[in-house]
Amino acid sequence: MELTRLKRIDEWSWTVPLAPGEKRSEVKLYGSRELLETMDDKVLQQITNVARLPGLVGPAMTMPDAHWGYGFPIGGVAAFDPDQGGIISAGGVGFDISCGIRCLRSNLELPQIAEFLPSLARELSEKIPAGVGEEGDLKLGIPELDQVLTGGARWAVKRGYGVPEDLDFIEERGCMSGPVPENVSAVAKKRQRGEMGTLGSGNHYLEVQVVDRIHDAAAAEAYGLHEGQIIVSIHCGSRGLGHQIGTEYLVSLAKAASRLGITLPDRELASAPINSPEGQEYIGAMNAAINCALANRQILAHLTRTAFARIIKGASLETLFDVSHNTCKAERHRVNGRERLLYIHRKGATRAFGPGHPDVPARYREIGQPVVIGGSMGTGSYILAGTAESEQRAFSSASHGAGRAMSRHQALKQWRGRQLVDELAAKGILIRTRSMRGVAEEAPGAYKDVDLVAEATERAGLARRVAFLRPKVCVKG
């Protein structure tokens, strides 16, 4: 990104001055000079487009891991007021609605299970359906799928996937309010019939990780983390149902925007006023997809526990947290001293409520909400905690991943999947996949430095680092 167009606010945040005659809201980009220099110029173009949408409250923002997306940049955050003509945008949520990370903490430490890792990798790769064309064992009819869409992870627990205690540590306590299954097309539901309990492909993964470093001892204790401990992270979303909703509403909202007289700087920002029938229809469908994603990760957590139990006697995996990073949610935030109901789009951004927030589970409330920055399969991931100042800085939002530094096409030219798998094995990281092309596209070198992203997230006051996790086994789709 060409930084000459930006004005530095402080070491970790930047803005874009208005050009003469330009009409838009403020834009704010979080990150270090080094991170921003590596971002594509299209990130700036996309977030500036978001700042032109009606009803925006506060700045249109990018997180330190931002990269070029479609419509919104990935790592984009924007708040809209429904009473001021604020909009809901399918392009501001993304196709993989409620994609997120389920984090499980174990009662195991690396030395005691090191010898079992190859067996565990094999068991997980056999039991976790992953990759294009793979279906799960669970086949649902439309009536039961409607129950998934209204019940979320609660439906899954009722069906015997996991335990009720899991629900305490999932956003929305496992069930998003306001789903309208009738707003989800028959095609979307049919797409999902065989896809419950599947990982997907691309950047989705299941990783067995070890806590390598503690940054904040008090927060780590509250989260039940210690060095050497085995953690599992599951990254996936609402699968075919969410993808279908995204594709259908993208076109219908683009047409609605034109009909409703909303000028879109980019057609991909397909939007309708939150208080319009079109906007409400999408919100009902999106909430249903959020429940689909929560149920999907709940089933995958159960399958993971089953695989661990088969290989390691006495293994126990508790839900640390489950957090989504492709959503738009109605939340109450204080703006200029007044509490307002706002619709917060977080596309490739994680909610990061600070200490004392009522929606943070009681066990973590004094510390703040757990935030997960998923890294590449060769580097590592971070667990962070939401901060009080994030509320004022970014409507309680933070980074969600390392963020891509180069395109998939470029990565394919630079790496070979088999070679990467061998190199990572030599470093003690076992990769299990059916797609060597996918591994090459997801090469660790294709991502930004996750350490820099996590540091910038903390320094910008969005969330503070609690622990660094190093991968040991990675199941890729």
Add this chain to the structure above:
Amino acid sequence: MTAMDKARPAGESYFDHDADIGIIGRGATVEEAFEAAARATFALMTDIGSLRGERSVSLEFEEADVELALVRWLNLLLGLSHEEGLIFGRFWIERDGVCWRGGASGEPWRPELERGVEVKGATLTMLQVRQTEAGWEARCVVDV
């Protein structure tokens, strides 16, 4: 280099996008360009040259906007692919005013098929359908 990387029939190509992938279909007519765009999309998921045409599906839709028609064509194919549990390798489409009728053939996924990356859907980003001196070109970014 995998079979998927080698097997790129004429008329299809790709362009760079940070997180996702840009697909391009070219042909003498808009229909041929759409067919090539579909091949480019499905070739991201497997080596479509190795597919058997065991089963076929048909579809139709109405769309006056030719660019939105490209997105709807690709997304209808992706939806049908998942609905029917099939991976497609051959595509055909005809335009009659605002009416588009087409189809695809392929087979159910089998273990021997090479796996690429799942395409979630076609987006409106970098969406363009245009007539050039060389023929028609249809392009957009697909979410993977």
